[in-house]
Amino acid sequence: MSLQGKVILITGGSKGIGRATAERVAADGASVVINYLSDSKAADEVVAKIGADRALAVQADASKIPDIEKLVAAAVDKFGKIDVVMPNAGIMGMHDLAHATEAAFDAHFNLNVKGPLFLVQKVVPHMPTTGSGRVIFVSTGLNTATGVLPAHLLYVATKGAVDQMVRALSKDLAPKGITVNAVAPGPTGTDLFYHGKSEQVLEMLRKQSPFGRFGEPEEIAGVAAFLAGEDSKWVSGQVLRVNGANMV
Template sequence: MSLSGKVILVTGGSNGIGKACVERLAQDGASVVVNYNRDAAAADAIVASIGADRALAVQADVSTLEAVGRLVDEAVAKFGKLDAVVANAGMMLMRNVENTTEVDFDQCFNLNVKGPYFLAQKAVPHMPPGGRIIFVSTSVCRFSSVPPDYLLYAATKGAVDQMTRVMAKGLAAKGITVNAVAPGPTATDFFFRGKSEAVIEGMKKANPFGRLGEPADMAGVVAFLCGKDSGWVSGQTYLVNGAMIV
């Protein structure tokens, strides 16, 4: 699968699933924009490994509209266009309805929903026909019984799922597809944070394959959705969880 000549922007691209996506997309031939918020060293190392002619690191807190606009402007100034954006940056706050503060709510929705929404808005004018928008959701939204502490996080990702469905119809006339990837438990620092070894082992055993997902598992699906063979796929949320949730 070749992405040669394509320009793809990945938010939260310096670590975890975002880093795996950047590396896979570059491996497949794309030029990449690596967005990061705090870890400049990690982003710079990725750019160095790919080469400054095909990679650009841009610091931006993509929970804010100003930063999202600046990110897109810097990407286009470097490469002249955007063929795809991968809205990967996100946060998980474990909150139920009783312990959620207004600050919690605004932080989570700003990064997980507002950021991707306006990233799409700002990117679309710079996308040729055949453009791709890819959001990151979660398999949690398909659990038959979601634990109460996942309420706030699940609410943001439920919004992402609906954005995917409705935006796909709105952008079809421009030849732009919109899809989402919904990872299950994946071996990243984001996932491991705050979890005991026993909980992690339990999640491995709960999966039919007996393991957690790897960032590369997600990156492969993202690479497909960025490519030409996915042109008749739009408005879909792909569950990437090894049949843990179907």
């Protein structure tokens, strides 16, 4: 599953699933552009591990279109193209209806929905026309048909929008030879997932897993690497649930 010669742009690429994916696709031969918001040290660590010849870190707010344009321009300036884009940066607050605010709504939809949509819009003109372009959204396994994680109203609403973007864009971009999919992790051991959850809640979620544990970022990264490669060229419009049979 070689990604030799590919250029992959990942937002939120300095931590969690984004970092694991950056390191995995780089190990498979790709060059990587990672975006970070504030933790330059973590981003520099990723670049150092991959090598400055095949990695670039760009500070940008992935919820703001001018910053997205800056990010895409920096990627194209260094590598000349973008083969794969993975809008991974996200926010996961805990809100039920009574505690939802306009500010929280805007923060979730700006980063989880608006940013990914316009990132893809800005990247597509720089993608190859040879059938190897890939868009990999990040959805969630926390809003399945069998249940929704309590107190995550705004988060799961944004990921529902992401799922619909996958379906719509897979049709829109097919004539350009670009596939569009999403990876949908179940509970995964990242800082984003742990934030704001008590140990009691975490233990409850562990017990819901048939394997008795959370997923690891590297396990999600492996699926993302598959979606980035040649073996996935006939997979499009799909939301791949990577959850260890945990149908939360």
